[in-house]
Amino acid sequence: MSITLDQVTKHYGGVPVVNDVSLDIGDGEFFVLLGPSGSGKSTLLRAIAGLTGVDHGRIALHGRDVTHVGARKRGVGLVFQNYALFRHMTVADNIEFALRVRHVRGKVRRQRRQELLRLVALEGMDQRLPAQLSGGQQQRVAVARALAHKPEVLLLDEPFGALDAKIREELRRTIREVQRELGITTVLVTHDQDEAFAMADRIGIMNLGRLLEVGAPHDLYSRPATRFVATFLGAANLLLARRTTDGIQVAGTTIAAGDRTPAVYEHEVVAVVRPEEVEIAPARAALASNYLAGGVVDEVVFTGALEKLRVRLDEAAQTPLLAHSGADGESVELLQVTRTQHEQRGFSVAPGQSVAVGVRRVHVLPTPLSSFTACAATPQLAQELSREPLLMELAARMKTRIGTRCEPKLGVADAEGEASADFVGTTVIASQTDCAHRAEWLLRRGARDLLVLPAGAAAPQRVLIHWMGEAARSATLAVSASVLRHVPAEAVYVGIFPGQGNGGRDAPGIRELLDARSEAQAAHGLEMRTELRFGEVAEELARRLAEAPAQMLIVGVTDLARFAERFRNLLDGGQWPVLIVHRDAP
Amino acid sequence: MSAVSKLLPTDAARPGQHTWLHSIVRWFFIAVSLTFLAAVLLAPLATVFAMAFAKGVEAYARAFADPDTAAAIRLTLITAAVVVPVNTVFGLAASWAIAKFEFRGKSVLVTLIDLPLAISPVISGMLFVLLFGLHGWFGVWLQEHDLSIIFALPGIMLATMFVTFPYVARELIPLMQQVGNDEEEAAITLGAGGWLTFFRVTLPKVRWGLVYGMVLCNARAMGEFGAVSVVSGHIRGLTNTMPLHIEILYNEYNFVAAFAVASLLTLLAVLTLGVKTLVERTGYRGH
Numbered sequence: 001m002s003i004t005l006d007q008v009t010k011h012y013g014g015v016p017v018v019n020d021v022s023l024d025i026g027d028g029e030f031f032v033l034l035g036p037s038g039s040g041k042s043t044l045l046r047a048i049a050g051l052t053g054v055d056h057g058r059i060a061l062h063g064r065d066v067t068h069v070g071a072r073k074r075g076v077g078l079v080f081q082n083y084a085l086f087r088h089m090t091v092a093d094n095i096e097f098a099l100r101v102r103h104v105r106g107k108v109r110r111q112r113r114q115e116l117l118r119l120v121a122l123e124g125m126d127q128r129l130p131a132q133l134s135g136g137q138q139q140r141v142a143v144a145r146a147l148a149h150k151p152e153v154l155l156l157d158e159p160f161g162a163l164d165a166k167i168r169e170e171l172r173r174t175i176r177e178v179q180r181e182l183g184i185t186t187v188l189v190t191h192d193q194d195e196a197f198a199m200a201d202r203i204g205i206m207n208l209g210r211l212l213e214v215g216a217p218h219d220l221y222s223r224p225a226t227r228f229v230a231t232f233l234g235a236a237n238l239l240l241a242r243r244t245t246d247g248i249q250v251a252g253t254t255i256a257a258g259d260r261t262p263a264v265y266e267h268e269v270v271a272v273v274r275p276e277e278v279e280i281a282p283a284r285a286a287l288a289s290n291y292l293a294g295g296v297v298d299e300v301v302f303t304g305a306l307e308k309l310r311v312r313l314d315e316a317a318q319t320p321l322l323a324h325s326g327a328d329g330e331s332v333e334l335l336q337v338t339r340t341q342h343e344q345r346g347f348s349v350a351p352g353q354s355v356a357v358g359v360r361r362v363h364v365l366p367t368p369l370s371s372f373t374a375c376a377a378t379p380q381l382a383q384e385l386s387r388e389p390l391l392m393e394l395a396a397r398m399k400t401r402i403g404t405r406c407e408p409k410l411g412v413a414d415a416e417g418e419a420s421a422d423f424v425g426t427t428v429i430a431s432q433t434d435c436a437h438r439a440e441w442l443l444r445r446g447a448r449d450l451l452v453l454p455a456g457a458a459a460p461q462r463v464l465i466h467w468m469g470e471a472a473r474s475a476t477l478a479v480s481a482s483v484l485r486h487v488p489a490e491a492v493y494v495g496i497f498p499g500q501g502n503g504g505r506d507a508p509g510i511r512e513l514l515d516a517r518s519e520a521q522a523a524h525g526l527e528m529r530t531e532l533r534f535g536e537v538a539e540e541l542a543r544r545l546a547e548a549p550a551q552m553l554i555v556g557v558t559d560l561a562r563f564a565e566r567f568r569n570l571l572d573g574g575q576w577p578v579l580i581v582h583r584d585a586p
Numbered sequence: 587m588s589a590v591s592k593l594l595p596t597d598a599a600r601p602g603q604h605t606w607l608h609s610i611v612r613w614f615f616i617a618v619s620l621t622f623l624a625a626v627l628l629a630p631l632a633t634v635f636a637m638a639f640a641k642g643v644e645a646y647a648r649a650f651a652d653p654d655t656a657a658a659i660r661l662t663l664i665t666a667a668v669v670v671p672v673n674t675v676f677g678l679a680a681s682w683a684i685a686k687f688e689f690r691g692k693s694v695l696v697t698l699i700d701l702p703l704a705i706s707p708v709i710s711g712m713l714f715v716l717l718f719g720l721h722g723w724f725g726v727w728l729q730e731h732d733l734s735i736i737f738a739l740p741g742i743m744l745a746t747m748f749v750t751f752p753y754v755a756r757e758l759i760p761l762m763q764q765v766g767n768d769e770e771e772a773a774i775t776l777g778a779g780g781w782l783t784f785f786r787v788t789l790p791k792v793r794w795g796l797v798y799g800m801v802l803c804n805a806r807a808m809g810e811f812g813a814v815s816v817v818s819g820h821i822r823g824l825t826n827t828m829p830l831h832i833e834i835l836y837n838e839y840n841f842v843a844a845f846a847v848a849s850l851l852t853l854l855a856v857l858t859l860g861v862k863t864l865v866e867r868t869g870y871r872g873h
């Protein structure tokens with residue numbers, strides 16, 4: 001491996017800007033770190049270059065641990081967004097700088113310079129000053145300068161940010177050619193997905209300091225695992241669907257699921273439909289693909305090669321569409337459609353026209369958290385709960401919706417009776433005095449993911465994870481991974497064992513912790529710390545939560561016996577959000 | 587005039603249009619400012635030279651032959667020769683620290699650098715008397731060890747240093763902040779060490795700002811009166827700098843000598859201005 005990152009973490013003022021990033025980049029690979037501004041990608045690049053220290057974790061270049069090696073000795077080439085050429089030196093002096101520093105003989109230096117200038121197609125520009133060159137030419141010089149000392153790794157920090165489109169394209173090609181010719185491992189940071197697609201062997205997508213997904217451009221685009229990647233990488237319609245034994249049920253239609261794992265149980269999922277996978281036709285019968293719903297064309301925009309439409313689905317179809325943010329940041333519930341010239345010629349539409357909408361391909365996100373349902377004894381309380389700031393923030397970040405639901409029996413102590421309907425997605429209840437009983441009531445009636453939310457809870461900075469019973473382990477990890485992709489917080493697995501402990505030398509305890517960590521990392525891409533505590537589970541968790549503000553707990557349970565009794569301390573009137581993941585033991 | 591006052595607003599509303607009124611107004615303003623300049627700046631300047639040469643070139647030359655005058659000139663030059671380099675180093679260090687690093691007390695340091703500009707020079711001088719004078723904090727200790735700071739060369743240098751230390755730092759801080767850190771970081775990733783980066787990258791980047799700051803610092807160091815006056819003790823031939831010597835000569839009604847020395851100081855000032863203009867023309871064009 002050329003570059004190995006292991007749990008790299010960097011905080012600024014207590015906030016993790018790079019959060020537990022682990023990554024392997026192979027020899028000669030062109031790796032692109034893609035993410036919105038502020039996602040931590042530049043900080044990560046600077047950490048690889050050695051310009052920024054890390055608070056935690058390890059960085060290795062070609063097997064050599066360089067975590068504590070200064071930038072000077074790392075031998076990487078770095079290209080900055082604004083070129084950072086030495087403005088008082090000529091092009092020749094700029095390129096030869098690294099060689100002069102290494103006391104390389106003049107003749108060799110000149111030779112190397114000529115070679116590099118040829119490589120970046122700037123022959124004969126030796127004696128110019130940077131100010132006499134265009135932006136594109138300056139960036140070429142910067143690339144040549146970064147390669148002069150034959151670094152093992154080339155790092156590019158938004159190298160095309162300050163250039164206009166034409167030059168950008170040209171320089172992209174040059175850099176890709178240079179990279180192929182030298183076979184040098186390259187990491188490029190960008191927020192531009194076109195650039196990532198055009199250049200990358202593999203793309204790593206970052207958000208809120210976490211590396212969400214890594215993969216080849218095509219895989220990431222067609223089979224994203226997270227909502228963020230689905231919507232950040234190209235346009236996407238997110239729909240709430242049901243996974244059934246037959247396939248994916250969206251609105252009234254069932255589409256055969258194109259994946260391997262058959263559904264164990266029926267549950268709500270989030271489906272991704274790319275705009276180009278949507279078909280529109282004058283009538284249902286004319287559709288070549290699965291009918292989704294009827295709709296009315298809201299907007300038609302011509303963009304040259306493609307036509308972009310927005311279609312409002314019929315209310316009657318109980319629109320499964322999740323709101324996405326429009327250009328002005330306002331949420332809109334319109335289906336995005338793109339059509340080629342060919343499709344336009346077959347069926348031209350105008351705003352206001354009624355159409356039948358079909359989908360050619362649906363991709364189901366593996367995320368276990370689909371939607372939220374605020375649940376309370378009266379509709380009014382449920383409404384209030386659904387407007388809790390933390391819940392709204394979570395839903396907005398997860399690009400999902402918050403429904404409401406009224407359970408009149410919920411407030412009644414020791415109430416019997418059935419729930420009014422099946423539970424869908426994550427059920428949310430307010431944290432209050434007899435919360436443990438309510439939680440048990442809901443869990444016993446089929447709520448699988450239950451969030452207990454105190455009024456005015458702060459966004460968590462640390463998420464504690466624990467499960468009781470192996471059956472809940474995998475689900476708890478999956479839910480935790482999903483939550484942590486949307487919250488800039490650190491994950492801590494709290495292992496709790498009965499008894500007083502023996503100073504941490506408890507071998508089975510440690511093994512369990514390590515197993516949990518490696519499963520989280522391997523199966524869910526979740527990096528977490530581990531802590532070992534001894535005592536009664538609910539008590540220890542309550543104690544741990546009380547230790548610091550802005551924490552959240554995700555706890556997996558299998559056995560509901562004496563649930564309310566055991567969890568009274570933790571849930572009744574608690575000041576922290578608790579997400580309970582309930583899975584029955586097989 | 588009433589026609590002018592009536593037309594003036596309409597003319598002012600159409601800038602760039604050449605009317606007869608426009609050119610009259612233009613010449614009027616130019617004349618006013620030139621007259622003012624002549625009265626306030628040029629006339630005193632001319633007076634300096636007129637008085638200096640009032641009794642002929644020979645008398646002018648004789649003024650410099652006086653050993654006390656020669657001593658004053660020497661003292662001023664020595665002071666500047668020590669103060670300017672010291673303040674240059676300090677200014678570079680301070681501006682580097684302020685522009686490149688985040689540290690506790692940074693804003694306090696920035697404020698402290700400006701302190702000498704805010705304090706009256708006389709008070710600055712007094713501070714040193716209070717510290718090192720016979721009745722000052724360190725006075726007894728200094729006397730026991732037979733060291734003299736006040737009424738001696740070290741005191742003059744300290745006072746001058748204090749008064750002039752903001753000039754280089756003030757000039758460099760905004761410049762260093764503006765040019766940023768990228769070039770230094772690039773140099774480091776290319777394998778350059780701290781000193782090499784400083785001399786090959788940072789210093790060339792800010793060199794014109796540095797020269798400019800040094801020129802201003804030098805001008806102030808040579809011309810400083812208030813602070814130096816307090817600490818010098820006015821001992822002729824020993825602790826009199828040029829500005830102080832001029833005052834003594836003037837008070838003795840030795841006008842020719844006083845103005846002769848003054849003319850030298852003026853020449854130095856004009857020279858400084860010349861260098862400054864040159865620096866501004868060549869150096870800042872690149873930015």
